[in-house]
Amino acid sequence: MFALRARQARQLGQANLRAPTSDIDYLDELHADDGDPGLQPVVSTPSNKIRGRLGRRWTHNKQLMVRCCGIITSLATFFGSEAVTSVKEFIHVTFPVHYPGSLPSFIWYDNNCQLLRHLVAYDDPRDARLAEVGFPVDVFHASRKHKDSDEFCVFNCSPVTFPELMDGINWVFNSSAAEQANNWFGRFQPIVKEMSVLRYNFFLDEMISLRNEWWVERLRADGFQPHFIPLEDLETRIHL
């Protein structure tokens, strides 16, 4: 964290910091689920990569949307790749425009800086509402994934630009919620990989529903108050 602050200060000082927001009610996370053990690089060149695979694969990965409390709110199947355009569509579908109150204030995703680069570069009017959302990355990403000369991630996604989400050097929310859900979800891969599409989707939807029911009871037992957000609140975007 201190290295990040020093790195940020080295580059442009504090002047261009992203304006912090005080709304931390919603924290979501996207997580990639691409753990195909049969994926092994065979030939690699700077311009092209050929990969061999021991076994077939019908999809690229499943993508989960997970609240920081651990509840899974959405599931998508990605084909071909985990492109940021697909991630963006997943966000739009999960938090539809006719329910503006559903849009979280922050979305946590391990490739957030590339997602944000895409949003800025394409400047699609349909994405304008995502300008209200913060896209942080973790400390490891911010300090190891880019060169010092890459300022975009440091000034838009680095943890030091989200002081409202930090308590010292730690996040104030469970940053492992999606990873924990993903570890659980990945155990179904051997069961579902040869299922038909209908059975595959039905099975995974049911497993997620059962897990959410169990998770709600677990949250209640821990003293929390999980609840559904009233529809009228979802229809209105509340700015805190």
Ligand SMILES: [Zn+2]
């Ligand atoms: Zn980055």
